[in-house]
Amino acid sequence: MVESLLLKPLELIENNFRRPSGFAGGLVGHLMAIQHRTLTEWAIEQMRIQLGDHVLDVGCGGGMAIKLMAAKASHGLVAGVDYSPEMIVQASGRNAAAVARGRVQVKLGNAMELPFSDDSFDVVSAIETLYFWPDYMQGLTEAHRVLRPGGRVAITLEMSREAAANPTLVQKYFGRRFTERSERAGLHILSGAELTAMLTEAGFREARFVSEPSKSLGWVCALATKP
Numbered sequence: 001m002v003e004s005l006l007l008k009p010l011e012l013i014e015n016n017f018r019r020p021s022g023f024a025g026g027l028v029g030h031l032m033a034i035q036h037r038t039l040t041e042w043a044i045e046q047m048r049i050q051l052g053d054h055v056l057d058v059g060c061g062g063g064m065a066i067k068l069m070a071a072k073a074s075h076g077l078v079a080g081v082d083y084s085p086e087m088i089v090q091a092s093g094r095n096a097a098a099v100a101r102g103r104v105q106v107k108l109g110n111a112m113e114l115p116f117s118d119d120s121f122d123v124v125s126a127i128e129t130l131y132f133w134p135d136y137m138q139g140l141t142e143a144h145r146v147l148r149p150g151g152r153v154a155i156t157l158e159m160s161r162e163a164a165a166n167p168t169l170v171q172k173y174f175g176r177r178f179t180e181r182s183e184r185a186g187l188h189i190l191s192g193a194e195l196t197a198m199l200t201e202a203g204f205r206e207a208r209f210v211s212e213p214s215k216s217l218g219w220v221c222a223l224a225t226k227p
Ligand SMILES: C[S@@+](CC[C@H](N)C(=O)[O-])C[C@H]1O[C@@H](n2cnc3c(N)ncnc32)[C@H](O)[C@@H]1O
Pocket: 017, 018, 019, 020, 032, 033, 036, 040, 058, 059, 060, 061, 062, 065, 081, 082, 083, 084, 087, 109, 110, 111, 112, 126, 127, 128, 129, 132, 133, 134
């Protein structure tokens, strides 16, 4: 706690986006639920979730996406997984009624080794989390393993190379500095084409991406199907 208070504020926020922990992590979880709301709604539109679908949200943070997904999969099931115990508490609280009814499950676990059986889900989503995974291919291979044949994966990022082609003023003067800083901290800023290439390499078919280059720092959602 004392140590985290001594960190510079921006660093503290960045560390807690990567892996929320302690009091600051709890606050950042609530902040993300607000800040990522429109991105999440857009990503969920791309997923075309059906009433009876079983959906997994990897890196679920405070569980706002789970709540929105559960409203779509109203006859199905939504699971969330995150490696931050604080986020598991927050996501469970945000979805308490659905958890009690058995329609939402929230589990502590790692994207590198998902705590679910093979062929369990119709949709696997990961919103604003892939940059933090130590091995992207391992995470995508895990997503592929837990999807049923015909199931869809959706990888969504708020910061991408899609913004670079025709940057807005905010992207040019603020965004570029921020993404450069993020890259120095070890985050790779990816393009839609790089994401689709990785999905294909992980065994998915029909990989494609949609983007909103002028939103935030270049929204991108890469989609594909398990054969
Ligand atoms: C920037 S937050 C995004 C949270 C949420 N998806 C949203 O859009 O608000 C990234 C989340 O991914 C989680 N995360 C990062 N790496 C992970 C991993 N290897 N396994 C599980 N969760 C991970 C973090 O704990 C954090 O909650």
